[in-house]
Amino acid sequence: MLRFLVQRAIGMVVTMFFVSIMVFVIMELPPGDYADRYAFRKFSGTGVSVTETDIEGIRKQFGLDRPAWERYLTWIGGIVTRFDFGPSFAFETSANAVIGQRAGLTVVLLVGTLLLTYLLSIPIGIYAALRRQSLADYGLTVVSYLGLAIPNFMLALILLYVSVRYFGSTIGGLFSPEFEQAPWSWAKFVDLLKHLFVPAVVLAWSATALQLQTVRATMSDELNKLYVDAARARGLPEWKVIIKYPARLAINPVVSTVGFDANRIFSELPIVALVMSLPELGELLIKSFLDLDMYVAGAILLMLTAIIVFMNFVSDVVLALLDPRIKLEGG
Amino acid sequence: MAAGDALLLEIRDLGVSFTTDDGMVRAVDGISLVARRGCTLGIVGESGSGKSVATKAVMRLLPANARLDEGSRILLHREEGEIDIAALPARSRELRRLRGGDIGMIFQEPMASFSPVYTVGNQMIEAILEHRDHLERRLGERFDRRSAREHAIRMLERVGMSNPRLRIDQYPHELSGGMRQRAMIAVALSTHPSLLIADEPTTALDVTIQAQILDLMLELQQELGMAMLFITHDMGVIARIAEEMAVMYLGRIVERGPTREIIREPAHPYTRGLLAALPRLDTARRRLTPVPGDIPSPLQRPAGCPFHTRCPRHMPGLCDRILPQDTDLGSGRSVACHLFGEAAS
Numbered sequence: 001m002l003r004f005l006v007q008r009a010i011g012m013v014v015t016m017f018f019v020s021i022m023v024f025v026i027m028e029l030p031p032g033d034y035a036d037r038y039a040f041r042k043f044s045g046t047g048v049s050v051t052e053t054d055i056e057g058i059r060k061q062f063g064l065d066r067p068a069w070e071r072y073l074t075w076i077g078g079i080v081t082r083f084d085f086g087p088s089f090a091f092e093t094s095a096n097a098v099i100g101q102r103a104g105l106t107v108v109l110l111v112g113t114l115l116l117t118y119l120l121s122i123p124i125g126i127y128a129a130l131r132r133q134s135l136a137d138y139g140l141t142v143v144s145y146l147g148l149a150i151p152n153f154m155l156a157l158i159l160l161y162v163s164v165r166y167f168g169s170t171i172g173g174l175f176s177p178e179f180e181q182a183p184w185s186w187a188k189f190v191d192l193l194k195h196l197f198v199p200a201v202v203l204a205w206s207a208t209a210l211q212l213q214t215v216r217a218t219m220s221d222e223l224n225k226l227y228v229d230a231a232r233a234r235g236l237p238e239w240k241v242i243i244k245y246p247a248r249l250a251i252n253p254v255v256s257t258v259g260f261d262a263n264r265i266f267s268e269l270p271i272v273a274l275v276m277s278l279p280e281l282g283e284l285l286i287k288s289f290l291d292l293d294m295y296v297a298g299a300i301l302l303m304l305t306a307i308i309v310f311m312n313f314v315s316d317v318v319l320a321l322l323d324p325r326i327k328l329e330g331g
Numbered sequence: 332m333a334a335g336d337a338l339l340l341e342i343r344d345l346g347v348s349f350t351t352d353d354g355m356v357r358a359v360d361g362i363s364l365v366a367r368r369g370c371t372l373g374i375v376g377e378s379g380s381g382k383s384v385a386t387k388a389v390m391r392l393l394p395a396n397a398r399l400d401e402g403s404r405i406l407l408h409r410e411e412g413e414i415d416i417a418a419l420p421a422r423s424r425e426l427r428r429l430r431g432g433d434i435g436m437i438f439q440e441p442m443a444s445f446s447p448v449y450t451v452g453n454q455m456i457e458a459i460l461e462h463r464d465h466l467e468r469r470l471g472e473r474f475d476r477r478s479a480r481e482h483a484i485r486m487l488e489r490v491g492m493s494n495p496r497l498r499i500d501q502y503p504h505e506l507s508g509g510m511r512q513r514a515m516i517a518v519a520l521s522t523h524p525s526l527l528i529a530d531e532p533t534t535a536l537d538v539t540i541q542a543q544i545l546d547l548m549l550e551l552q553q554e555l556g557m558a559m560l561f562i563t564h565d566m567g568v569i570a571r572i573a574e575e576m577a578v579m580y581l582g583r584i585v586e587r588g589p590t591r592e593i594i595r596e597p598a599h600p601y602t603r604g605l606l607a608a609l610p611r612l613d614t615a616r617r618r619l620t621p622v623p624g625d626i627p628s629p630l631q632r633p634a635g636c637p638f639h640t641r642c643p644r645h646m647p648g649l650c651d652r653i654l655p656q657d658t659d660l661g662s663g664r665s666v667a668c669h670l671f672g673e674a675a676s
Contacts, residue, residue: 225443226438226439226440226443226444227443227444227445227446227447229387229392229438229444230436230438230444230445230515231446231454232390232392232430233390233392233430233431233435233436233438234430234431234454234457234458234461234518235427235428235429235430235431235432235458235461235462236427236431236457236458236461237422237427238422244446244449245446248446248448249446249447249448322448323447323448324447324448324502324504325447325448325502325504
C-alpha cells in the first residue's frame with residue numbers, strides 16, 4: 001500500500017510539472033503583454049504620447065523583458081519555495097492576495113457540491129435500482145434529467161427568483177447585508193452556508209443526474225449477479241444483502257470519476273457565480289485573461305488543475321481500498 | 332444419521348409462472364418430488380426444463396416477477412415439526428433461518444457466487460454467525476467471532492483446501508475454479524444443513540476437478556447425513572451421485588425412479604434420447620444420437636404431451652391432444668407417457 005501511495009504521489013508530481021509548463025505556455029499565448037496594456041491604461045486620453053522606449057521601460061520594470069525560460073524558472077521557483085504565485089499587475093499587489101479568499105470559497109463550493117452530489121446520487125440511485133420501473137423510479141429519473149436539461153444559469157435564476165420572491169431572503173453574494181462587515185461568528189457562518197447552499201444545489205443537480213444514472217445502472221447489473229442470490233441463500237437479512245454486496249460495488253464507478261466531476265463543476269462554476277454574484281475563481285480567471293494579468297491567470301489555472309489531479313489521486317487510492325482486485329503493485 | 336427412509340423435503344404440485352413483457356411463462360408446471368434424509372435426488376433436464384427454477388423456489392430465491400401457484404406446497408420435515416416454505420412471507424425470519432441453516436445451496440459458477448470484494452473467510456463467517464442458534468442446536472457450541480473463524484478454517488480443511496489458514500483471508504479471485512467450488516461447499520456446509528441443494532455444481536469445472544468435487548460431496552453427505560437435491564443436465568453425473576432421479580422436460584417431470592433402474596432401462600422416449608446422446612468410449616467411432624430439435628419456448632407450450640414435438644414415437648391424435656398422466660411402473664418408478672398409459676394398452 002505504501003509503495004502504491006508513493007508511486008501515485010510521484011506520478012502526481014510529474015503530472016503537475018508538465019501541467020505547469022503547459023500553463024506557462026498558455027499564459028504566454030495571448031498577443032501582447034501587460035506592458036502594452038499598462039501604457040494604454042495609464043496614458044490613454046491624457047494627451048501624453050507614449051514611445052516605444054517608454055513601453056520598453058515598463059516592460060523592464062515588470063521583468064517582462066527577460067526570456068521565457070528565465071521567467072518560467074523564477075515563477076515556478078517562487079511557487080515551490082515560497083508559495084508565491086507572482087505579482088498581479090492589474091491589482092498592483094501579489095497574485096496570492098487577489099486569489100486568496102476566492103480560492104477558499106471555490107474549494108468550499110467544490111467540496112460542498114461534490115458531497116451534495118454523492119449524498120444524493122448514491123442512495124437515490126440504489127433506491128431507484130431496487131424499485132426499477134416503478135413510479136418512484138420514473139419520477140426520480142425525470143427530476144434528475146430536468147437538472148441535466150435546464151441550463152445552469154437558468155436554474156440559478158429560477159432559484160434566485162423563488163428565494164427572493166417567496167422566502168424574502170437574499171441569496172446572491174456571500175453574506176446577507178447585516179453580516180457583510182461583521183466579524184466571524186456562528187451566525188455569520190450559518191449565513192454563509194445559506195448563501196452557498198443554492199449555488200451548490202444548482203451545480204450538484206446535473207452532476208447528480210449523471211451519477212444517479214451510473215449508480216442505478218451499476219446497481220441493476222450487480223443485483224442480478226449470482227453472489228447476491230448466494231448471500232440470500234446464506235440467510236442474510238435483505239437489507240444486509242443489499243448494502244454489503246451489490247451496493248458496495250455500485251459506488252465504484254462513482255469513486256473513479258471524482259476527478260471528472262470536479263472538472264465539470266469547475267467548468268460550470270463561473271456562469272453560476274456570475275448569476276449569483278459570487279466572488280469565485282472562474283470569473284477572475286476570465287477577467288485576468290482579458291486584462292493580460294498573466295500571473296493571476298496562471299495561478300488560477302495551476303490551482304484548478306492541481307485540485308483535479310489531487311482528486312484523481314484520491315479516487316485512485318479510495319478505489320484501491322474498495323476493490324481488492326486492483327493490484328497495488330505496478331500499473 | 333436419521334432413518335434412511337425418513338421424509339425430509341416434500342414438494343407437492345409446485346407451479347411457477349413468470350410475468351414477462353412477452354406474456355406469461357409457465358416455467359414449472361405442477362411437479363411433485365420427495366427427498367429423503369441421507370439420500371440424493373437428482374434432477375436432470377436441458378436448459379429451460381425448469382429444474383433450476385424449481386430448486387430456487389425451494390429457497391424462495393425467485394425474482395419478483397415469479398409467482399407460485401396457489402396450491403403449491405414445499406414441506407420441510409424438521410425435528411421441530413414441518414413447515415411449508417411456500418407459505419412463508421418473503422422477508423420472514425423463519426425463511427432466513429431455513430436459508431443457509433436447514434437448507435444449504437451451492438451454485439453453478441463458483442466465481443460468480445462469491446462477492447469479489449470480500450475474503451472467503453468474511454463471507455463464510457458471516458453465514459456461521461447468522462445461524463448461531465441453529466449451529467448451537469446442531470453442535471452444542473455457540474460461536475463468537477473468533478470461534479466462528481476457527482470453525483470456518485476447519486471446514487475449509489475438511490473440503491480439502493490446502494493451507495486453510497492462508498486461504499481464509501484470500502479473495503475469491505486468488506483461488507482456482509476447483510478451490511472456489513470447494514470453498515463454496517465449505518460455506519454451505521459450515522452451518523450443517525439437513526438438505527443441500529446443488530445447482531449444477533460441477534458444470535463449470537474441468538472433468539478431473541469435477542470427479543474430485545463429486546467424490547467430496549458424496550463423502551460429506553455420508554459424514555453429515557444430509558439429503559441432497561442435485562441438479563444437472565449430465566446423465567453421467569447423475570448416475571454417479573444420485574440414488575433416485577427425476578427427468579424434467581418443459582416444466583414437468585416425465586420420468587422418475589431409482590437411478591440405476593432408469594439408466595438400465597429408460598422408459599420415456601426423452602430419457603432414452605438423453606442417454607443415447609451420452610458419449611461412450613466403447614462406441615467412440617459412432618456418431619452420437621442427439622435428441623432431435625430444440626426445447627420449445629415456454630411461451631408456446633405444445634398442447635398435449637410437451638415432448639411430442641420432438642418425440643420419435645409420437646402418436647398423432649393422442650400425444651398432441653392429451654397430457655399424459657403419471658403411470659406407475661412398479662418398484663418406485665413412474666413415467667408420464669402415453670406409450671405406458673391406459674390409452675396405449
